[in-house]
Amino acid sequence: MKTKIIYILTIVCIIIASLGFYSINPSSQRIHQHLDDRWHPSSQNSDTFATHLPIIQIETHDQKIPGTPIVKEDGTVIYELSDENTETITVDFSMIDHQDDLNQLNDSKIVETDANIRYRGNSSRFFDKKSYSIHLVDSDGNENPEELAGMTSHNEWILNGPFLDRTYIRNYLCMNISGEIMDYAPNVRYCELFVDGEYQGLYLLMESISYGEGRIELNKTDNDADITSFIVRWDRAGKGDYELNNYTYYTYRSDVSALDVRYPGKNTITEAKYNYINDQISQIEKTLYSMSLWEENDDYTDYIDLDSFAEYFIINEFFRNVDAGRFSTFYYKDVRGKVKTVVWDFNNCCDNYIDYMWDEAGFTLQNTPWFSQLVKDETFVSLVIEKYHQLRKSYLSTDYLIQYIDETDAWLSDAIKRNDEIWGYVYNLENYNETNFLAPVERNMTSHQEAIEQFKHYIDERGEWLDQHIESLYQYCSESKNANDMLR
Secondary structure, three states, rough: HHHHHHHHHHHHHHHHHHHHHOOOOOOOOOOOHHHHHOOOOEEEEOOOOEOOOOEEEEEEOOOOOOEEEEHHHHHHOOOOOOOOOOOEEEEEEEEEOOOOOEEEEEOOOOOEEEEEEEEEEHHHHHHHOOEEEEEOOOOOOOOOOOOEEEEEEOOOOEEEEEOOOOOOEEEEEEHHHHHHHHHOEEEEEEEEEEEOOEEEEEEEEOOOOEEEOOOOOOOOOOOOOOOEEEEEEEEOOOOOOEOOOOHHOOOOOOOOOOEEEEEOOOOOHHHHHHHHHHHHHHHHHHHHHHOOOOOOOOHHHOOOOHHHHHHHHHHHHHHHOOOOOOOOOEEEEOOOOOOEEEEEOOOOOOOOOOOOOOOOOOOHHHOOOOOOHHHHHHHHHHHHHHHHHHHOOOOOOOOHHHHHHHHHHHHHHHHHHHHHHHHHHOOOHHHHOOOOOOOOOOHOOOOOOHHHHHHHOOOOOOOHHHHHHHHHHHHOOOOHHHHHHHHH
């Protein structure tokens, strides 16, 4: 009998161990490019350019790419237009991606299409290495969805040029980790870019945050109906095309941020749909900002998905993404569902903010719209803490993340060398300027490997700090804390 019990306990331990191992390995649903056999490096015995990464080629036919920032005398920033005074230009766009062999410049193209492009980003538009907004179109200018590097067919894409992030890994790692945790996070693939035949370096091809199959899947808006599914974005006020006059905006609770409607887009949004979205957002905000400070009030959970907001909180706090919740922050709602979150832009995370240093200690999301109220609810805080401890055993394990960084860095090795032949001058601090470097100058890394070590060290230190202090989030939902806030 004793032997039988020992045998059963042994089997149980094996099962538990195997489940634990599975929990820290990427799921079959999310493709992590560096782990996928289709893009494994192989020997490069070629006289021409060859890479295990997809190759993207853009031919502008000598057109000026619009979107370069221009700082006016009064300090305001405008963006340069094309020679034809347009915000985009139409170019030839192509991709070479065998996925099972080296890609060379003279290989056949798997995608050839027209595209409307411009430079994109906020502070990143000032970088020497530009990022691009890509809108695939046919010869008549109509949307032309294409599958790129194994990602679901769509017409809107982002070419992110990692530059201030000298590791070249932040967005890749954080998007993929988020995709394992949340309902959706943009898929990403590394590639190498040529513009008008000139090599531009290592890029990250990213799904834009947009409506569509394989992206944010919503019930499509009915042109004849006032109610609609929607996607909205927090960003700097004055930046959006369809900014809302919602409760937190007109009561000055959103600081310098504003919510902009991203879906429905310009071809489908109507005044009635705009008003519906504005009313929906304001209703949620009025509920959040009128929560009782001392009595249980879960009415807001009728409107927002608590798990989604808790996961967003954990991911952005863990990687110390200090812009989250106020800039480059997206919420979405299916017409039949609750509001959910989606992550975006980790270029500044882990002490890579250009203007000033953010060390491993502290929280920031409690000072942003909506989250400032959510942390006043003990139910939300308890959920964040519970999920945090679970994730530290899997996708946010320090060992797992450091291994992920090392494996990705080794896999990119030759592409990084090629990239740094063009952009490696940033490691010489005699070239320092406030546009392309962290401030002050001593914060900048003098080699790619030094940047990798800083990234890993920060993750280690941040994880240790959160392990010791995550329970302190309860301070924000304490009666005394909120009573004092009311008295000020």
